[in-house]
Amino acid sequence: MKLDHSQPLEYSSEQGRLNILGFWIFIGAEVMLFGTLFASYFTLEGRHGSGPSGAEIFEIAPVLFETILLLTSSFTVGLAIHAMRLNNKKAMMTFFIITLVLGLAFLSVEIYEFTHYIHEGAGLTVSAFSSALLTTLGTHGLHVTLGLFWGIFILIQVAKRGFTPETANKSFIFSLYWHFLDVVWIFIFSFIYLKGMM
Amino acid sequence: MKELFPLKQVMGFVFSLVLTAVALSVVMFDMSFAMGMTILLITAFVQAMLQLMVFMHARETEDSGLILANVYYGVFIAVVTVFGSLLALIWGYM
Amino acid sequence: MEFFERFAIPHPSPIIYASMVAIGITLLAIIAGLTFFKKWGYLWREWLTTVDHKRIGIMYLISALLMLFRGGVDALMMRAQLATPEAQLLDSQHYNEIFTTHGVVMIIFMAMAFIIALMNFVVPLQIGARDVAFPRLNALSFWLYFMGAMLFNLSFVIGGSPSSGWTSYFPLAGNEFSPSVGTNYYMIAIQIAGIGTLITGINFIVTILKMRAPGMKLMKMPMFTWSALITNLIITFAFPVLTVALAMGTMDRLFGTQFFTTGNGGMDMLWANLFWVWGHPEVYILVLPAFGIYSEIISTFAKRNLYGYKSMVASMVIISLLSFVVWVHHFFTMGQGAMVNSIFSITTMAIAVPTGIKIFNWLFTLYKGSIRFTVPMMYSLGFLPIFTIGGVTGVMLGMSAADYQYHNTMFLVAHFHLVIIPGVVFAMLAGLTYWWPKMFGFMLNERIGKWAFWFISVGTCVAFFPMFISGLDGQARRMYTYSESTGFGFWNMLSFVGAVALAIGFIIIVYNIYYSTRYASRDIGSDPWDARSLEWATHTPVPEYNFATIPEVDSSEAFWDSKYNGHKLFKGKLKEIHMPNNSGVPFIMSALFFVLGFSFIFSIWIGVIVSLLGICACLMHRSFEKDHGRHISLEEVEKTESELRGGK
Ligand code: HEM
Numbered sequence: 058m059k060l061d062h063s064q065p066l067e068y069s070s071e072q073g074r075l076n077i078l079g080f081w082i083f084i085g086a087e088v089m090l091f092g093t094l095f096a097s098y099f100t101l102e103g104r105h106g107s108g109p110s111g112a113e114i115f116e117i118a119p120v121l122f123e124t125i126l127l128l129t130s131s132f133t134v135g136l137a138i139h140a141m142r143l144n145n146k147k148a149m150m151t152f153f154i155i156t157l158v159l160g161l162a163f164l165s166v167e168i169y170e171f172t173h174y175i176h177e178g179a180g181l182t183v184s185a186f187s188s189a190l191l192t193t194l195g196t197h198g199l200h201v202t203l204g205l206f207w208g209i210f211i212l213i214q215v216a217k218r219g220f221t222p223e224t225a226n227k228s229f230i231f232s233l234y235w236h237f238l239d240v241v242w243i244f245i246f247s248f249i250y251l252k253g254m255m
Numbered sequence: 256m257k258e259l260f261p262l263k264q265v266m267g268f269v270f271s272l273v274l275t276a277v278a279l280s281v282v283m284f285d286m287s288f289a290m291g292m293t294i295l296l297i298t299a300f301v302q303a304m305l306q307l308m309v310f311m312h313a314r315e316t317e318d319s320g321l322i323l324a325n326v327y328y329g330v331f332i333a334v335v336t337v338f339g340s341l342l343a344l345i346w347g348y349m
Numbered sequence: 350m351e352f353f354e355r356f357a358i359p360h361p362s363p364i365i366y367a368s369m370v371a372i373g374i375t376l377l378a379i380i381a382g383l384t385f386f387k388k389w390g391y392l393w394r395e396w397l398t399t400v401d402h403k404r405i406g407i408m409y410l411i412s413a414l415l416m417l418f419r420g421g422v423d424a425l426m427m428r429a430q431l432a433t434p435e436a437q438l439l440d441s442q443h444y445n446e447i448f449t450t451h452g453v454v455m456i457i458f459m460a461m462a463f464i465i466a467l468m469n470f471v472v473p474l475q476i477g478a479r480d481v482a483f484p485r486l487n488a489l490s491f492w493l494y495f496m497g498a499m500l501f502n503l504s505f506v507i508g509g510s511p512s513s514g515w516t517s518y519f520p521l522a523g524n525e526f527s528p529s530v531g532t533n534y535y536m537i538a539i540q541i542a543g544i545g546t547l548i549t550g551i552n553f554i555v556t557i558l559k560m561r562a563p564g565m566k567l568m569k570m571p572m573f574t575w576s577a578l579i580t581n582l583i584i585t586f587a588f589p590v591l592t593v594a595l596a597m598g599t600m601d602r603l604f605g606t607q608f609f610t611t612g613n614g615g616m617d618m619l620w621a622n623l624f625w626v627w628g629h630p631e632v633y634i635l636v637l638p639a640f641g642i643y644s645e646i647i648s649t650f651a652k653r654n655l656y657g658y659k660s661m662v663a664s665m666v667i668i669s670l671l672s673f674v675v676w677v678h679h680f681f682t683m684g685q686g687a688m689v690n691s692i693f694s695i696t697t698m699a700i701a702v703p704t705g706i707k708i709f710n711w712l713f714t715l716y717k718g719s720i721r722f723t724v725p726m727m728y729s730l731g732f733l734p735i736f737t738i739g740g741v742t743g744v745m746l747g748m749s750a751a752d753y754q755y756h757n758t759m760f761l762v763a764h765f766h767l768v769i770i771p772g773v774v775f776a777m778l779a780g781l782t783y784w785w786p787k788m789f790g791f792m793l794n795e796r797i798g799k800w801a802f803w804f805i806s807v808g809t810c811v812a813f814f815p816m817f818i819s820g821l822d823g824q825a826r827r828m829y830t831y832s833e834s835t836g837f838g839f840w841n842m843l844s845f846v847g848a849v850a851l852a853i854g855f856i857i858i859v860y861n862i863y864y865s866t867r868y869a870s871r872d873i874g875s876d877p878w879d880a881r882s883l884e885w886a887t888h889t890p891v892p893e894y895n896f897a898t899i900p901e902v903d904s905s906e907a908f909w910d911s912k913y914n915g916h917k918l919f920k921g922k923l924k925e926i927h928m929p930n931n932s933g934v935p936f937i938m939s940a941l942f943f944v945l946g947f948s949f950i951f952s953i954w955i956g957v958i959v960s961l962l963g964i965c966a967c968l969m970h971r972s973f974e975k976d977h978g979r980h981i982s983l984e985e986v987e988k989t990e991s992e993l994r995g996g997k
């Protein structure tokens with residue numbers, strides 16, 4: 058395999074560079090996926106039938122908490138990549154673990170939030186609004202869940218194999234994914250919750 | 256220890272918290288819907304750009320032109336889809 | 350017993366029972382044949398696990414042809430039913446099922462597969478690459494598509510076909526009006542195939558952007574590769590919309606969500622909206638590769654380089670944007686106000702402009718060219734006028750005020766068939782004939798091919814032109830019969846005659862394949878058409894690594910230049926070659942998707958859980974696996990090369 062040592066490890070192999078570009082394009086597709094969910098949510102937002110509306114069920118505290126958890130995890134995964142580029146395996150793994158723990162915390166709060174909604178009478182099947190809300194949030198949550206498993210796999214590989222062009226590449230791509238989920242959350246936070254509570 | 260916390264990323268993080276706080280103002284203070292939406296749109300898109308440029312390293316390789324073109328294309332189409340759908344199904348619906 | 354009742358066909362007929370028997374016998378015959386000839390190992394090693402883009406292309410091709418057959422039989426049945434007033438051949442439910450499966454099979458499983466087949470085979474060769482960027486994902490794409498297609502076709506014999514149209518509008522497609530599992534099949538089979546297509550989109554964008562031969566700048570790519578790039582771009586951004594819409598439709602049907610329902614705030618129009626946000630780009634996904642194929646063929650057989658290369662590229666880039674901003678023209682009559690309709694009317698007409706530019710470019714390429722009337726060229730020449738008629742009637746439909754008159758009539762059916770058949774089917778047949786020698790090492794018989802061409806092109810006109818008239822007279826689409834007093838009888842009989850001619854054309858093509866396989870000369874060299882782009886620069890049959898040395902390029906017609914203008918394509922020395930390993934995981938994972946889909950369709954939750962776990966295991970395996978590919982040694986490359994050169 059030809060390696061190009063002038064670049065960070067994750068870019069050093071040809072396949073690695075292809076993977077990164079491919080993942081960016083995948084993110085483009087994900088933009089469209091969430092764009093469609095948003096389009097549907099905004100269309101159905103006011104149509105809550107006999108169920109509760111957004112303003113009636115949204116609570117600011119857990120949502121803010123989720124936002125801060127996710128923003129911080131996005132920061133720490135950035136630090137993990139920085140540490141990887143300094144070739145500091147221990148720091149990288151620490152930041153990575155912090156990221157995943159924050160992600161797990163985020164998920165727990167989200168699960169609490171869901172049970173709260175269902176308790177308030179906004180279950181999945183109640184109204185167009187509740188279906189769209191829970192599906193949009195759920196899709197994001199599912200992405201986070203998948204990310205957690207994927208992150209754990211990568212962590213195991215870094216622990217076992219150290220930094221190789223492959224593991225570095227995977228870690229970098231994972232960080233892209235994680236930042237992207239953060240961006241999606243920002244839009245959920247702004248245009249579902251804050252707009253809904255305004 | 257210090258080299259593990261590059262200034263750019265720390266500043267980016269602080270800035271993203273500030274943006275969140277600014278966005279939060281729309282529910283804290285009384286303001287018109289238009290005003291609130293303007294604030295949200297600005298904070299959300301700035302926040303997204305911040306993640307893209309600072310954390311996602313979108314500009315560091317020779318492919319950055321492709322990467323950014325791809326992201327902008329996606330955002331353009333997503334925005335068209337959102338507003339077009341709203342136009343057809345709500346605002347322009349009789 | 351109750352468990353098994355759900356698998357019964359709710360509305361059976363002798364044809365369906367006959368097909369059950371036929372499918373059963375075919376399956377048994379295949380299994381017996383493979384066992385008897387000891388071909389299981391061969392099948393697994395060479396095809397099911399392959400990651401070679403050429404073989405994947407050929408598998409797509411075979412599947413597409415099979416689906417063409419299935420969709421074609423549906424079409425013939427519809428035309429036969431409508432040929433005379435008040436015919437009794439099909440009842441209304443069966444008619445509904447057949448037009449639904451016809452539409453889905455033709456668009457999603459035939460046309461998409463056909464274009465992806467040709468892209469798979471040709472694009473890496475045209476850019477001088479050894480494979481696509483992600484060969485493993487490419488195999489996954491194919492198998493997901495294949496499993497989706499099989500799942501969809503299974504509906505015919507297990508549980509009942511969908512019957513709410515290929516657009517599957519709610520509330521008709523909801524549980525209340527479509528209680529059978531048919532629409533579940535629709536939602537889930539298309540979902541699985543769609544994920545495969547999305548992966549293809551990403552794969553080919555990266556391939557084309559990053560794996561071109563040295564010297565091949567973007568503006569020096571062959572036109573088919575350009576069209577593939579733009580197509581895949583549209584795929585990547587349009588298919589997620591379909592994914593979401595289908596997921597929401599599935600949830601409405603299986604989990605009782607309220608997206609498209611008529612109570613509790615649900616909005617059935619949202620489905621139509623999302624469907625067409627995907628659907629209009631989809632028609633360009635189909636037609637752009639066709640444009641690329643025509644560009645290649647017309648310049649090859651007019652012996653001229655393509656007129657207006659830059660404007661060709663520019664018009665495709667414009668289409669890639671405009672195709673996402675016109676979707677509302679599919680439901681002008683839904684009730685949105687004049688303002689919205691006007692906006693989308695204007696964008697719709699705007700999109701005809703870049704398409705028109707391309708037509709003129711082809712005409713100018715032909716002008717003063719020395720034209721060879723080969724079969725591919727004849728399809729291209731037939732395409733120009735017929736497609737123009739289809740396109741112009743599209744502009745008529747695009748005028749929102751007038752569309753109230755045309756919408757949901759046979760006029761619309763005539764429009765889209767007269768763009769899709771010359772735009773996609775002709776192009777596929779042209780491309781198939783054109784690249785056939787590269788794929789299989791012999792040419793299809795020209796004389797038989799021309800017979801097929803005449804049957805197909807005349808058949809298309811006879812089958813679809815009458816619909817303009819009966820449509821303007823008020824014949825609605827998707828009606829299973831009409832009374833004699835309407836006066837539609839004559840036009841529909843004419844259409845039936847055209848449809849039979851089309852069918853004969855396809856039978857002639859099948860015969861041509863048989864005939865040429867038996868009798869055609871194998872001694873055709875590697876460039877039988879005197880063509881212009883890189884795929885003809887390598888040997889026939891193409892070795893698995895495509896090019897022993899990577900070609901170097903300095904124009905959009907590098908191969909032509911190497912033949913006639915002294916350009917040197919292959920400068921490097923032979924070296925050992927790195928290739929990806931085969932893998933069974935894509936096949937296994939897709940088979941699990943099949944089980945997953947089937948379990949969803951019939952709400953068998955245990956199957957859902959088990960297959961999901963299996964899929965996760967596949968993903969995990971992929972994450973942990975170390976796969977560095979394999980090397981073909983220098984000696985082996987040298988040996989293959991000298992054999993191929995000798996064989997010429
Ligand atoms: C010249 C550019 C085109 C224009 C202006 C145009 C316009 C339209 C309009 C306005 C409709 C909706 C009419 C109605 O429902 O009343 C329509 C339907 C359709 N068009 Fe086109 N079209 C064009 C090109 C194409 C191409 C190139 C294709 C495919 C390769 C295509 C495929 C279709 C299909 C499949 C439908 C019908 C879908 C359905 O309702 O089942 N069109 N077109």
Ligand SMILES: [Cu+2]
Pocket residue numbers: 628629632675676678679
């Ligand atoms: Cu359209």
